[in-house]
Each structure stands twice: as C-alpha cells, then as structure tokens.
Amino acid sequence: MPPTKCDSPRTRILWGMSSAIPLNVGITRSASTGNADSAKRVLLAEPRGYCAGVDRAVETVEKTLEKHGAPVYVRKEIVHNRHVVETLRERGVIFVDETDEVPRGAVVVFSAHGVSPMVHESAAERSLHTIDATCPLVTKVHQEAKRFARDDFDILLIGHEGHEEVEGTAGEAPEHVQLVDGPESVGNVTVRDENKVIWLSQTTLSVDETMETVKKLRERFPNLQDPPSDDICYATSNRQTAVKAMAPECDLVIVVGSRNSSNSVRLVEVALSAGARASYLIDYARELDLAWLEGVRTVGVTSGASVPEILVEGVLELLAEHGFGEVQPVTTANETLVFSLPRELRAAR
Numbered sequence: 254m255p256p257t258k259c260d261s262p263r264t265r266i267l268w269g270m271s272s273a274i275p276l277n278v279g280i281t282r283s284a285s286t287g288n289a290d291s292a293k294r295v296l297l298a299e300p301r302g303y304c305a306g307v308d309r310a311v312e313t314v315e316k317t318l319e320k321h322g323a324p325v326y327v328r329k330e331i332v333h334n335r336h337v338v339e340t341l342r343e344r345g346v347i348f349v350d351e352t353d354e355v356p357r358g359a360v361v362v363f364s365a366h367g368v369s370p371m372v373h374e375s376a377a378e379r380s381l382h383t384i385d386a387t388c389p390l391v392t393k394v395h396q397e398a399k400r401f402a403r404d405d406f407d408i409l410l411i412g413h414e415g416h417e418e419v420e421g422t423a424g425e426a427p428e429h430v431q432l433v434d435g436p437e438s439v440g441n442v443t444v445r446d447e448n449k450v451i452w453l454s455q456t457t458l459s460v461d462e463t464m465e466t467v468k469k470l471r472e473r474f475p476n477l478q479d480p481p482s483d484d485i486c487y488a489t490s491n492r493q494t495a496v497k498a499m500a501p502e503c504d505l506v507i508v509v510g511s512r513n514s515s516n517s518v519r520l521v522e523v524a525l526s527a528g529a530r531a532s533y534l535i536d537y538a539r540e541l542d543l544a545w546l547e548g549v550r551t552v553g554v555t556s557g558a559s560v561p562e563i564l565v566e567g568v569l570e571l572l573a574e575h576g577f578g579e580v581q582p583v584t585t586a587n588e589t590l591v592f593s594l595p596r597e598l599r600a601a602r
C-alpha cells in the first residue's frame with residue numbers, strides 16, 4: 254500500500270489567523286546556521302508520540318514477559334505500530350487474532366484498544382491467565398455504553414467499522430449500539446425513541462469530523478444527548494491541535510505512524526485540512542521519498558500516539574542530512590498523565 258499522501262497545493266493560512274490555532278502556541282527558534290540551507294527548517298510538533306495509554310500497554314507486555322517468561326500471547330496488536338509489534342515479537346511475544354489460538358492456561362494480554370465481554374468469556378472458558386492492557390480512557394467509554402444501555406438508550410457510536418476499539422465498545426451492549434462511520438452514514442441511522450438517543454465515539458477520531466457527524470445527527474435527532482465527558486481522548490486531540498498549529502506554515506508534513514493506526518492517519522488528514530501542501534504517513538525514515546523534499550523549505554514532523562520517539566529521531570536525522578538541520582518546536586500542550594499498570598504488575602514498575 255502506498256504512503257497516504259496528497260500532492261495538491263492548498264490555500265495556506267497565515268500564522269495565527271486560523272481559529273483552530275490555540276492561543277498558547279509557542280515557537281522556540283533555534284539559532285540560524287548562516288549557511289545556504291538556513292532557509293530550510295523543521296517544525297516539530299509537541300506533543301507527539303506515546304500517550305499514557307500506549308506507554309502503559311507496552312510496559313504491561315514488557316513486565317509480563319519479565320514476570321512470566323516467553324512466550325507471552327497478546328490478542329491483536331498491543332498498539333497499532335509496526336516497530337513496537339516487531340520488537341516485542343523478537344522478545345518472545347506471540348500475537349494472535351483470537352483467544353482460541355492461545356494454549357489452555359497460558360498468559361494472554363488484551364491490547365490497549367479493549368475487548369468485548371465475549372472475549373473475556375471465551376478466555377475464561379479456556380482457563381487463560383488474562384492481563385488487561387485496555388487503556389483506561391477506552392474503559393471509560395465502555396462504562397458509558399453499559400450505563401446508557403441499562404437506561405435503554407439508543408447509542409450512536411461514532412467510529413470506524415472494523416476497528417478493534419469499536420468492536421470492543423459495541424460488544425458491551427450490542428443490542429443498543431449502532432455504528433455511525435462518519436457524516437455520510439448519518440442518513441442510515443434509525444432509533445426507537447428520538448428522546449432517548451446518545452452519541453459516544455471511538456477515542457482516536459478527527460475532532461472536527463466527529464463534530465460534523467454530531468451536527469448532522471442532531472439535525473435529525475434534536476434531543477440527541479452528548480456523552481458525559483469527551484470520548485476522543487486528550488492525546489488524540491492534543492496531537493491534532495499541535496498539527497493544526499504548524500500545518501499552515503508547512504510545505505510538507507511527515508507523520509510517523511502505521512497505516513492501521515487511526516490517530517496517525519487522522520494527523521495526515523488534519524495537516525492537509527489545516528493548510529499543509531502535502532502530508533505523508535511513514536513508519537520509518539527509510540520510507541521518506543527524497544523527491545518529497547524538492548522545493549520544500551518548511552517540513553512539519555509529528556507522530557501518532559503509538560510511535561516511539563526513536564522513529565521520529567530517525568526522520569529528523571535524515572532531514573538534517575538533507576539540509577533541514579534547524580528544528581523549531583511548536584508546543585501547544587504539556588502532557589504529564591501517567592496510568593498505573595494492571596494490578597498484578599504494579600510491584601514490577
């Protein structure tokens with residue numbers, strides 16, 4: 254599959270004129286190198302990369318390996334990042350699609366995206382030793398789904414069909430949940446009682462597109478209720494805000510992330526809609542096509558919430574080799590959130 258890309262030039266928004274740009278954007282300018290390449294620069298989004306949920310999920314697998322030894326089974330990719338998955342596989346993790354592929358009694362970790370109650374049941378039937386690395390912010394959406402199903406609401410779950418997180422959340426109340434896969438799906442929604450309808454969402458969606466979907470849903474169902482708190486998580490929304498802040502200045506935005514990573518793919522879309530002239534998603538520096546740099550003066554760099562910083566460093570090194578040695582951070586938020594490990598691993602942290 255080719256990199257996600259768009260080559261069409263777009264109208265550029267002047268710095269500071271987009272309403273999407275937060276007031277606290279800070280740019281620290283690095284010293285000019287004074288050479289011919291000094292006009293070239295990199296804008297580096299902050300925050301980027303690992304979120305608290307991914308950090309916890311990856312550490313959960315590492316600590317499980319330390320405690321129980323290899324092999325450790327993980328249902329689905331622990332997080333959607335090729336490098337992380339390949340590195341853990343080398344250390345003795347066996348990734349499976351379903352629990353029936355795990356030998357009876359073995360240790361299995363559930364991924365950060367969460368699982369439905371049916372998956373817990375099938376693991377129990379096989380006497381598996383389960384360790385749940387579901388992000389607490391995904392668990393929060395599961396709790397909302399259960400609560401509103403108990404109150405007999407129709408739940409309109411905005412998300413991408415087939416995504417593991419959506420399957421897990423919908424599985425909490427399959428008879429109450431309908432998937433709404435973007436604004437174009439709104440016309441297909443039917444509800445039993447227009448006064449008992451709530452929307453929830455996948456945690457890693459585009460904030461703007463989700464709001465558009467909600468607007469269309471509300472045109473059809475004026476009494477549609479909002480979730481008790483934002484379902485799109487802080488990390489997804491912070492990374493999109495940082496990209497929006499730098500994109501209008503960028504000829505090119507490189508997003509480091511995997512193609513099955515929802516929040517990484519959204520960053521490419523957000524960069525383009527915020528004014529970047531082109532944007533590409535790559536897993537590794539070696540996938541960066543040097544032709545993309547022709548005629549480019551400002552390159553934006555960011556990474557999805559499942560991406561280790563070492564991969565971003567690789568991209569920055571490659572860019573520096575090609576004249577983009579000046580790096581200017583674009584900081585829109587500082588993140589300090591840390592989640593505790595699953596109970597049985599806490600002592601190991």
Ligand code: SF4
Binds near residue numbers: 488489
């Ligand atoms: S992207 Fe958000 S919901 Fe997903 S693991 Fe990270 S913090 Fe949790």
